[in-house]
Amino acid sequence: MTISAATPNDRKWIENQIEEVKQHFGNDIVKIRYDLDTDWVGDPAIHFRILLPDTVADDDDRLGDVTGRVMDELVEKLGLPEADRYPYFNFRSQSEQAELKEPEWD
Amino acid sequence: MGLSQDLLDLADHLSRRERRKPKQASLRRAISTAYYALFHLLIEEATKRWSGHKDSRIGLARAFEHTNMDKASKAFQKSNWQGFDDNNVAIPSDLQKVALAFTILQAERHRADYSYAARFTRAGVRGRVKQAQRAFEHWAAVKNNPAADYYLVALLTGNRRRD
Numbered sequence: 001m002t003i004s005a006a007t008p009n010d011r012k013w014i015e016n017q018i019e020e021v022k023q024h025f026g027n028d029i030v031k032i033r034y035d036l037d038t039d040w041v042g043d044p045a046i047h048f049r050i051l052l053p054d055t056v057a058d059d060d061d062r063l064g065d066v067t068g069r070v071m072d073e074l075v076e077k078l079g080l081p082e083a084d085r086y087p088y089f090n091f092r093s094q095s096e097q098a099e100l101k102e103p104e105w106d
Numbered sequence: 107m108g109l110s111q112d113l114l115d116l117a118d119h120l121s122r123r124e125r126r127k128p129k130q131a132s133l134r135r136a137i138s139t140a141y142y143a144l145f146h147l148l149i150e151e152a153t154k155r156w157s158g159h160k161d162s163r164i165g166l167a168r169a170f171e172h173t174n175m176d177k178a179s180k181a182f183q184k185s186n187w188q189g190f191d192d193n194n195v196a197i198p199s200d201l202q203k204v205a206l207a208f209t210i211l212q213a214e215r216h217r218a219d220y221s222y223a224a225r226f227t228r229a230g231v232r233g234r235v236k237q238a239q240r241a242f243e244h245w246a247a248v249k250n251n252p253a254a255d256y257y258l259v260a261l262l263t264g265n266r267r268r269d
Contacts, residue, residue: 039209040216041176057229064236071206071237081184081202088210089233096227 011036017077021070028056028066030094032074033105036085044085048074049092049105057093067091110150113143114238121231133226134218140238141215144208145175147242151249152258166262174264176212179205181265182257195256200248205257207241210234 018032030051039045050070056062071089074080080087097105120136123129149170153163181187182205187195197205214234217224248254 040213041173043180052229057232060232060236063229063232064240067233067236068240072203075206086180086183086209087206088213091230091233092227093229096229100225100227102225 014078018074021073021077024073025066025070027053028062029053029070032070035104039086039088046078046080046085046087048087048089050089051097051105052091052093054093054095057091057096063091110143110147111242113139113146114235114242117143117235117238121228121235128228128231130226133228133231136231137211137218137226137234138215140235141211144204144211144238144241145172147245148175148204148208148258148261151245151254152261155255155258170262171264172212175261176209178257178260178263178265179208179212181205181260182253183209187253187256187260189256190259195253197253198248198251200244201251201253201257203244204241204248207237207244211238211241 014034014036018034022029022032030053032051033049035047037045037047050067052063052066056066067089071087074089075087078087092100092105117136117140120132120139121128123132149167152170153167156163156166182197183202185197185202187197189195211234218226245254
């Protein structure tokens with residue numbers, strides 16, 4: 001299963017894989033949202049928005065550890081290197097989102 | 107690794123400024139600087155491999171284009187690369203991660219430099235700087251692998267191969 005050409009069934013698979021990754025991180029990740037679209041040069045992309053608890057975001061070592069591992073796991077879980085769909089990741093803390101209130105992060 | 111490491115250190119510094127309320131200017135410059143740190147690392151590594159006159163390395167360095175580097179980096183995120191002469195090359199995990207970091211940082215740099223609507227946060231930018239730092243570590247681990255040489259050439263050619 002790859003996500004190069006996502007159908008509604010594929011989306012269900014994608015969401016299941018993402019949920020498994022999220023569960024693996026326990027309280028170190030609040031939520032993971034994603035969009036299937038294109039990147040800035042028009043290639044197929046998947047954009048992740050990963051919300052972190054303040055306890056992780058405010059600890060530089062934990063931030064580095066969690067962000068690195070979650071990127072690795074999402075890439076591997078979704079078979080992204082081979083899928084011709086390029087991953088992009090954005091991170092934000094709960095406090096930052098509470099201030100910015102951008103709906104795509106909810 | 108002079109300029110590239112200095113840029114990485116500067117990105118780290120910019121991402122930590124204004125402790126309580128970071129300015130968008132500082133965060134945006136941190137992203138852009140982190141990208142250019144990795145950009146210049148890879149160019150430095152490529153030009154070091156040129157055994158011609160050292161002054162000619164300047165011309166070689168100037169030949170790298172952001173668009174070609176994006177194309178090559180997308181190709182090298184995969185576990186195998188077709189090769190310049192259809193020879194299948196296994197791409198080590200460390201190199202895949204360098205390539206992934208490059209495409210992500212390049213896209214973010216574009217957003218940081220040109221998107222008025224984008225809002226950058228400390229956590230997001232610190233995560234990005236950390237990714238650039240890890241890319242340097244991954245490069246150090248893989249730079250003597252032959253696949254790294256292929257990558258550096260592909261960065262220059264835009265992954266063009268014999269057709």
